[in-house]
Amino acid sequence: MRRRYRAPMAPSEPQRRTTVHDIAAAAGVSRGTVSRALNGGYVSAAARAAIEEAIAGIGFVPNTAARTLRTRRSQAVAFVALGQHAGAFADPNIGAVMLAANAVLSGADHQMVNLLLESPRDTERVARHLSGGFVDGAIVVSARAGDPIIKVIRDLRLPAAVVGHPPDLGDAVPYVGIDNETAAREIVSRLLATGRRRTGMIAAAQDRDSCTDRLAGYRSAMGPAFEEHLVVRVPGHDHRCGADGMRLLLEREPAIDGVFAASDVLAAGALEALREAGRAVPGDVGVVGFDDSPWAVWSQPRLSTVRQPIEEIGSAAAHLVLRQLRGEPVDPGGRILPTTTVWRDSA
Amino acid sequence: MRRRYRAPMAPSEPQRRTTVHDIAAAAGVSRGTVSRALNGGYVSAAARAAIEEAIAGIGFVPNTAARTLRTRRSQAVAFVALGQHAGAFADPNIGAVMLAANAVLSGADHQMVNLLLESPRDTERVARHLSGGFVDGAIVVSARAGDPIIKVIRDLRLPAAVVGHPPDLGDAVPYVGIDNETAAREIVSRLLATGRRRTGMIAAAQDRDSCTDRLAGYRSAMGPAFEEHLVVRVPGHDHRCGADGMRLLLEREPAIDGVFAASDVLAAGALEALREAGRAVPGDVGVVGFDDSPWAVWSQPRLSTVRQPIEEIGSAAAHLVLRQLRGEPVDPGGRILPTTTVWRDSA
DNA sequence: TTGTAGGCGTTATCAG
């Protein structure tokens, strides 16, 4: 039952909102008293009651901008995601980090604001936001070497924490992450221990520390058996890249019997290519991934992979920022959290 | 090469930042002139040059809080995601909407601020943020009937747009979405046209309009053939729910030869259950999904599904808010964007 | 074209 005509909505003129002033007048006290009542200072029971009644009656929400201006604190922390091309927020890892960080910040009564960086134009505007007192601190995820936003944060001395550690990070900003190299070495070693003779790797673009480190771990596990042509590099993290990478690997080394993919989604793509090629997994070829993402459990067969303590990473980053906000000293450098190898059916 | 000892970072005392005042002094002009130079007013070439030099020399970023307080505009728009339990931001649909909205807002030099709502505590704080002049407008995604944040926005008369339309939305907030019912009817009809006799549906929890509408579309396509026991309801959108739902359906109706899943991820789960049960897809059972998400193309076989114009939805929502911000009247009610049926291999 | 001054809504200081 759709109405035939609906008047366009009036151009929204921001209605005047009630202020401390109004509350003070309604309650018959001074603005100072209202402010103290709100922020937990000494206020007589009578005054407090009058103020609460006034607020209940005419409603009141403190103006954030004014409060921020005065106190120099916004009670907000930025969650900055460097999203190149596609959705950084769509990455399940980042989503989980975000959720965990939000929970911690929320508990400390801080608002998490997500800032998405995609274009240079974004960078500039986000830099302005960070500099302009919009937030008290920042958590940065998926930064690459040379990301300008890191420099902005450092110059600003904005309390911050970085998830992962871009090579050029330095000591000015603490970070939290995992030991990608060791984790990769462990799972590859385990794969080799299942009797594989020719094990390759599907590696991703090398502009992020996690990628180089995982490759290093593979190399170290392979030891003298390492051969350059067993490593294919793919541009992105999607299953098509994984499939293409696997096909290339099969071409280069038809006798391949093991594959380490730099992420589960790549491994899932590899499974597809192997299926096409008529190779059995794990019979003919053992496959392992990284991340323990939804792909890992939905794949056929389910992937053996490395689980990162994502939630812990998110909350550690949040705590790192909060600690700085409270003025407590924090050790520079990184917090490395432990990973676990999850052994399933693909190897 | 790890240093053995690193001094803890000094508790960050927010350094004093340079203000218009400083720039004015350095450039030998008044604060008013500096402000005008920044905001495009009449300024002599000489003054402008001096000001720019001063800024280049000592650096300057306008204080957002002060500017917001004065102009009553924050140049920021909230992207509010009602994330129940798990990551709303992990949902690829929401991620894509977000990206598209960000692109539009970014082009209009507005900052998109993501606000994540999970707990009641979040709701309260986010309401405060929206009310407190932190943002000029809001885009709301995945709201359900009765979500308190909608009421907050309505009461505030905050320029906003809702993605999807919770049943109790009313006319105060414009929305943008798709016609779930028609889209569902179309794809189910097409499935039926492949000669299926017993077609069931895996439906999700009914607290969201999209779910009820998709169910309605299925029902309408089925016509007199509709039977209550052919519909199973599952609590969430993950592939396990899909698999469980499919198993239940097989149990209730062993002769089933068609399934409409309310989302691709559910359909993917259904495929798994069908594989277990030894049913061929699409030979024995035809399966269709909804969303055209990554699941659809990675499944074996690839899913026939409904594609939503996600990017258009995101940018339409952003434009809706921007238009209100510019004071232009907008028609209340909804913008319904067209969907397309994507026919692949699963039916 | 430029300088001056008032005020946006809060909180904090300081007398009462």
Place this chain on the structure above:
DNA sequence: CTGATAACGCCTACAA
């Protein structure tokens, strides 16, 4: 315990 009063940093009449 409470009430004035002065900032916080910026923009914008208004006057020069």
